[in-house]
Amino acid sequence: xxxxxxxxxxxxxxxxxxxxxxxxxxxxxxxxxxxxxxxxxxxxxxxxxxxxxxxxxxxxxxxxxxxxxxxxxxxxxxxxxxxxxxxxxxxxxxxxxxxxxxxxxxxxxxxxxxxxxxxxxxxxxxxxxxxxxxxxxxxxxxxxxxxxxxx
Numbered sequence: 001x002x003x004x005x006x007x008x009x010x011x012x013x014x015x016x017x018x019x020x021x022x023x024x025x026x027x028x029x030x031x032x033x034x035x036x037x038x039x040x041x042x043x044x045x046x047x048x049x050x051x052x053x054x055x056x057x058x059x060x061x062x063x064x065x066x067x068x069x070x071x072x073x074x075x076x077x078x079x080x081x082x083x084x085x086x087x088x089x090x091x092x093x094x095x096x097x098x099x100x101x102x103x104x105x106x107x108x109x110x111x112x113x114x115x116x117x118x119x120x121x122x123x124x125x126x127x128x129x130x131x132x133x134x135x136x137x138x139x140x141x142x143x144x145x146x147x148x149x150x151x
Contacts, residue, residue: 066104071106
């Protein structure tokens, strides 16, 4: 993977209004995505030899379906390259991967203010899950819970 492929990652953080929250480095991403035990997978979209978009995803599991699922962590196309079909192409490739791996579903979260993305996903046939709330423990929260005593 070429170093310039990582230059679009900061653009995602800026677009999501959180440029100062990114702590991942190029080295840590290479290790976690391409190391001995990858935690996730990545697809890249190129225009000529320039990376213009990416999708980071991993397998999850549904006890309801008794099947694996595919979770899309990030989908991003540079603003200047939107409308050229790169996002759709990345999602089509993800759907093929999910189908080929026997996944029962694909899921992802989208920021509620990101109306262009919401409309894009709806046009592809995705449905919002209005009856679910996403929860998160940050690193400090994980440490605190891990150190807690079970009742």
